[in-house]
Each structure stands twice: as structure tokens, then as C-alpha cells.
Amino acid sequence: METIVEKSLEEQFEEKIANEIRIEPKDWMPEQYRKTLVRQISQHAHSEIVGMLPEGNWITRAPSLKRKAILLSKVQDEAGHGLYLYSAAETLGTSRDQMINDLHSGKAKYSSIFNYPTLSWADIGAIGWLVDGAAIMNQVPLCRTSYGPYARAMVRVCKEESFHQRQGFEIMMSLCNGAPAQKQMAQEAFNRWWWPTLMMFGPKDEESPNTEQSMRWKIKRFTNDELRQRFVDMMVPQAEFLGLTVPDKDLKWNEAKNGYDFGDVDWEEFWNVVKGNGPCNKDRINARVKAHEEGAWVREAALAHAQKRAQREAADQAK
Amino acid sequence: MSHQKEWPLWEVFIRSKQGLDHKHVGSLHAADAEMAIQNARDVYTRRMEGVSIWVVESRNIHASNPDESAAFFDPANDKVYRHPTFYEVPAEIKNM
Amino acid sequence: MDLQHTQSPAVQDYTPELRALLLDYTLQLADTSLILGHRLSEWCGHGPILEQDLAMANIALDLIGETRSLYQYAAELEGKGRSEDDLAYLREAVEYKNPLLVEQPNGDFAHTILRQFLFDGFHFFLLKDLQNSPDQRLAAIAAKAFKEASYHLKWSSEWVIRLGDGTEESKRRLQKAIANLWMFSGELFMMTDTEQQLAQAGIIPDYATLLPQWEAHVAKVFAEATLEVPQNVFMQKGGKTGRHSEHLGYILTELQYLQRAYPGLEW
Numbered sequence: 001m002e003t004i005v006e007k008s009l010e011e012q013f014e015e016k017i018a019n020e021i022r023i024e025p026k027d028w029m030p031e032q033y034r035k036t037l038v039r040q041i042s043q044h045a046h047s048e049i050v051g052m053l054p055e056g057n058w059i060t061r062a063p064s065l066k067r068k069a070i071l072l073s074k075v076q077d078e079a080g081h082g083l084y085l086y087s088a089a090e091t092l093g094t095s096r097d098q099m100i101n102d103l104h105s106g107k108a109k110y111s112s113i114f115n116y117p118t119l120s121w122a123d124i125g126a127i128g129w130l131v132d133g134a135a136i137m138n139q140v141p142l143c144r145t146s147y148g149p150y151a152r153a154m155v156r157v158c159k160e161e162s163f164h165q166r167q168g169f170e171i172m173m174s175l176c177n178g179a180p181a182q183k184q185m186a187q188e189a190f191n192r193w194w195w196p197t198l199m200m201f202g203p204k205d206e207e208s209p210n211t212e213q214s215m216r217w218k219i220k221r222f223t224n225d226e227l228r229q230r231f232v233d234m235m236v237p238q239a240e241f242l243g244l245t246v247p248d249k250d251l252k253w254n255e256a257k258n259g260y261d262f263g264d265v266d267w268e269e270f271w272n273v274v275k276g277n278g279p280c281n282k283d284r285i286n287a288r289v290k291a292h293e294e295g296a297w298v299r300e301a302a303l304a305h306a307q308k309r310a311q312r313e314a315a316d317q318a319k
Numbered sequence: 320m321s322h323q324k325e326w327p328l329w330e331v332f333i334r335s336k337q338g339l340d341h342k343h344v345g346s347l348h349a350a351d352a353e354m355a356i357q358n359a360r361d362v363y364t365r366r367m368e369g370v371s372i373w374v375v376e377s378r379n380i381h382a383s384n385p386d387e388s389a390a391f392f393d394p395a396n397d398k399v400y401r402h403p404t405f406y407e408v409p410a411e412i413k414n415m
Numbered sequence: 416m417d418l419q420h421t422q423s424p425a426v427q428d429y430t431p432e433l434r435a436l437l438l439d440y441t442l443q444l445a446d447t448s449l450i451l452g453h454r455l456s457e458w459c460g461h462g463p464i465l466e467q468d469l470a471m472a473n474i475a476l477d478l479i480g481e482t483r484s485l486y487q488y489a490a491e492l493e494g495k496g497r498s499e500d501d502l503a504y505l506r507e508a509v510e511y512k513n514p515l516l517v518e519q520p521n522g523d524f525a526h527t528i529l530r531q532f533l534f535d536g537f538h539f540f541l542l543k544d545l546q547n548s549p550d551q552r553l554a555a556i557a558a559k560a561f562k563e564a565s566y567h568l569k570w571s572s573e574w575v576i577r578l579g580d581g582t583e584e585s586k587r588r589l590q591k592a593i594a595n596l597w598m599f600s601g602e603l604f605m606m607t608d609t610e611q612q613l614a615q616a617g618i619i620p621d622y623a624t625l626l627p628q629w630e631a632h633v634a635k636v637f638a639e640a641t642l643e644v645p646q647n648v649f650m651q652k653g654g655k656t657g658r659h660s661e662h663l664g665y666i667l668t669e670l671q672y673l674q675r676a677y678p679g680l681e682w
Contacts, residue, residue, distance in 0.1 A: 026382065049460075049465070052459065052460035053460050056459045056460035056461075059456045059457075059459055060453060060456060060457060060669045060670060061669055061670070061672050061673060062673075063504075063673035063674055063682035064500045064504070064674075064682050065449075065479060065482060065483050065486070065499055065500055065503055066483070066500075067682055068456070068479060069476060069479045069480065069483070072456050072459060072472055072475060072476055072479070073365075073472075073476055075459050075460065075472070076365070076459065076468075076469055076472035076473070076476070077365070079459075079460075079465055079468045079469050079472070080362055080365060080469060082465060083345075083347060083362055083465050083466070083469070084345055086465070087345050087346040087347065090328065090346065095325060096325065096348065097324065097325045121673055121682070152345075153345070156344075156345075160365075160366070171682070174681055174682055175682075178680055178681060178682075179677070179680050181677060181680075182677070182680060287460070287461065290461070291460070291461040291462065291463070294463065294523070294524075295462065295463025295464055295467075295524070296463075297582065297584045297585055297588070298463035298464070298467075298524045298578075298585070299324070299325075299326060299350075299463060299464055300324070300581070300582055300584075300585070301577055301578050301581025301582045301584070301585030302326065302350035302351070302354065302577050302581065303324075303326060303350050304581045304582045304585075305350065305351075305576070305577040305578075305580050305581040306350040306351040306577075308580060309351065326464070347466055348464065348465075348466060349466060350577070353573060354466075354573070357470065357566075357569070357570060357573075358466040358467075358469070358470065360566075361466070361469045361470045361473050362466065362469055365469075365473070
């Protein structure tokens, strides 16, 4: 009896997936689907939150009031995006506290790109242009992902994110059209961010253990390599427009595939950064842990006050 | 004081302009209702998306079971605490 | 003669003296919101909880927005072709006119909240009056900022109450913040020569009228927060006349770094 029921639930689930019907929180779902989602959505949320740090690093040094306001609102958006995503993951029965603990303990991952340092103002341009550009390529398909709350969160994220890439490109344009020192700053930042950005699409398809199942369940819509290729094809002309040199000697237009051939990512570096050996892994997590721990008394005080107030109100009503 | 450490979860509903229904936009954590409304303003109306905000503590929302195969579900589990984000399909996909 | 002009002279119609006073005052307001916005923006990514990180960034953004409008107006009053960024990025610490309170370090969340609360109350009652200034530009800037400041004051007042009437630790921290920061509250209401002359000309309110409103609000919030209002505290002053604490130099070093390192470039 039990097995028949299970099977028919699973069939219904698969049918919904096949028919592009969104899965909603209370629907039955395979445990593995739930797990995959929690892992992916929380990882995504953590990336937004940790991602605030490298860019936040330049808020107080932004070179004009306009840039300062734009950067601050961009980093604030990232906090908002993290919040939308934590909320989506919470619908699967995992608390935000749990997810944050997993981030702090190192159990949960976040995008490795944020383990690289922001060393000059041009990095803020490069992050907006390249990193947000890559993020958008990853994220737009997620607006159609099979899990409803995730898809809806991603619609909000993508809608708000559209200005992020443009502001990055605009910074790069100002620098590239500016003084030689600025152009040099831009090229130097580009050199540092290009390869880590290509790593953002994840390991090669044949080494990506989760891709196949995620594609089948329509959590993921394109493979890592597909997205990486698209990104290169999109960015190379933009770099040319800016007058920047792509730091890849193997980069070449391939007429036959109507796309660029490009050099191989340094996968050893990639796996090392994932494992915690990037230049800023420790700084990033330490900063997050510090904020969380130093905020503990604030969160407790607010709860304590809310409880006192509720008790007083209850007492007043009892009178 | 209770042992609960995490601020409660609240569901946020926003009326985007006069004449429209409040629409569920997401959730957030806040210690009390006042804070939840302020947080909702900061989180969900950063681009002037609203004229009115409702917040409801998630544990006070009870949801119907999904239509299909209702009999197969554990009927006791109707507290929405685990399942706060629901309904409605995105409208803006074409603009991205 | 059109009615507009009888009510509110255009910038070029002001006497040079009045213009200089208005410039001085507008710069002071701009410096104040810039430095406080800058301080708050230091929290971005490090707040006690995500939702409050967003709240502080919002307030910082409001303040920076207000700053820009004020510097733009100051640049016009000055009439020397300087831009908002020239005024923010190329003036020395002694030229900055913000009160000492807003340059004080963030400290813990209690210090940030208290600094904000003390300032928000002043800001709120000032802007409320300034909306009616015969100087139309100031009035318009104040009207926009007043809406924002109303929210800021609500936010910081509620936090003072939560922390004061929260846990023992939060109360102790807030009391420490009061001990450290109260002495900077008086300067907000001490009028400089410029302020006195503008008040006499009816362009800005007399701060003596703002103080009791501020005191009443503080007393109400402190009572709810189960806190004592300090009495007979010797008040620090100097920021509004360019004598700052040691903190401002570091703020400006960071803020102005790129403009100073690469003079005259567009970003």
C-alpha cells in the first residue's frame, strides 16, 4: 500500500515537472529535490550576503557622491536579494538561523568569486560588469525554475539586478575613456576578474555531479559549459568596445561553432578556492561571523522587548 | 524569556497602488509587528512599489491543502510556518 | 513684478551678505548629512541582522540624497563653478561644519542608535520648520527630507525603546552610549553667528524654539525605554565652526582618497 501511494505521488510530481507546472511549498516532493533546492537556494542567498563585503569595501571610498549612492544602493539590493532567497529556502522547512550556521561553520558554500579582493575602484566596475553579468546569465533561467517560491524570488532579483550590470559597465566606460591611469586601473582589474568570473559557472559539465538531476527536475535549465560559452561570446565584444584586452592568449573566434574558443580555466585554483584556500575566504567568513555574533545581543533585546510588550498588552486586556 | 532565538517570520502583503488588492510579496524576520512593517518598507518597497503594507506573522496563517491528491498528504500539517511563500505567478518575465 | 519674487527672491536677487550666510548654512547642513550618512554606510554588510542592515542603508541613502541637493544648492550660491563633488571631496577638515555628534564612531549598535536618535530628533524638528522657509530651495529640500526624517526618527526612537527596555545587556550598552554621546547633543542647538543672523532674517527657525520640542520627544522616548535623561552635562562644541574631533580627519581621508590621489578626473 505504502509503496503504491509513494509511487503515484512521485508520478504526479514528475508530471508537473514535465508540464512546466510549478512545485509549491505544500506539494509533495522527493526528499532529494527538497535537499537540492535548500542547498542551491541557501548557497545563492549566502552568495548575496557574502558578496556585500567586497563591494562594501569601497562604499566609504567611492569617488563621487553619485557613485557612493549608487554603490550603497547596489550593496543594499544584495542584502535584499539574500533576504528574498532565504525566505524562499525557508518555505522548504529550513530556518534562516540554520542556514546561517551552516555558512559560518563552512558546511554551506557560497560563490567563490567573493573570495577575491577588491583592490582598486575599478574592481567595483569590473564586478558590476563581469560578475553581475555572469550572475544574470545564471539567474535569468532560474526565473523559470520548477520551484515556485524560488522562481518568484528570482523574478524580483533579476528585475532589480538589471541596473547592477549597467552601473558596472558605466564605471568601466568612465575609466576607459578617462586618463591613462584610469584606463590602466580598468585593465588591471579586468585581468584579475576575468578568470574567476568564468569559474562562476561552476565546474565543467563532466565534473559537475549535480547538473544532470537538476536539469531533469528543471531546477537548472542550462549546463555550466553552455552558460560559460554564452558569457564569453557576449563579453568579448564588450571588452573590445571598452578597448580592454581579454587576458587569454587562446581566445579566438571560431566561425564553425559561431562562438569563441577560449583557454582552459585554472581548475586547480577553482577547487582550492572552493575548499577555502582563496585569498579572502577566511576574511569573508570572519566578517560574517563577527557581524552575527556582535548582533546577538541586539536580536535578543528586540525579542525580549516584544515579549514584555505582549505580556503588558495581555495584562491590560485581562483587566 | 523564551528559548526562541530567531525573530519570528512574517508574511508581507503590499498594495502596489490604490484600487488593487494587497499581494503577497515575500517574508521577513522581525521581533514585532511595528518592526515587521518598517522592515517590509525597507525590504520590499525600495523602488516605491507600494502604498500600503500588511504583515501577518507566518504562524498565524493557515493554508488549504493543494487541490490535487489532497488525501495523500499529512492533513495535520496545515501550519504555514514551514511554507510561507505561496500563490501567484510572476508577471514581469518578459522584461529581463 | 511677479508674485513669486515678492515671496521668495531668486539666488541672484540676494544681497552678497545674505548669499554668503546661506552658503555657509547650506554647507553646514550638507556636511552634517554627508558625515552621518558616511558613518551609517560603514555598517553596510555588518549589521546585526539582514533586515536592519537594509534599514541602515536606507537611512544612509536618504542622507546622501539630501547631501547632494544641499551641495548643489551651495554650489549655486557660491557661484564659482564648483560642483557638489568639489565641495564634498576637496574641502579640508577645518572647512567642514558638521556638529561633532555625527562624526563620532559607530561603536556598537547602541551607540549608532543613540547617535541617530539624538540627531534625528533635531533633524526632524528643524526640517519641519525649514519647509516653510522663505528661501524656496531650502524649503523644497527640507520638505523632501522631512518625510524621510520622520521615518528615521520613528526607527531610531523605537530602537531606543527596544534596547532600553530589552535585556539587561542592551540597557547597559545603551546607558554607556548615553554616557559617551549625550555631551554632543547640545551643539546641535547652539547657534553659530550665521544661524543667528539667518534666524533673525526669518529664513531659518530660532533653535531655541526647537529645543523644547526635542526635549519633550527625548523625554517621552526615554521614559518608555525606562532610561534617565542626563542632567547638567557639560556640552562639547566646535564642529560647526570647524574645530572637530580627531575622527573627522580619518573620515575625510577615506572619503576623499580617490579625488585627492587623482586630481581633476571624472569617475
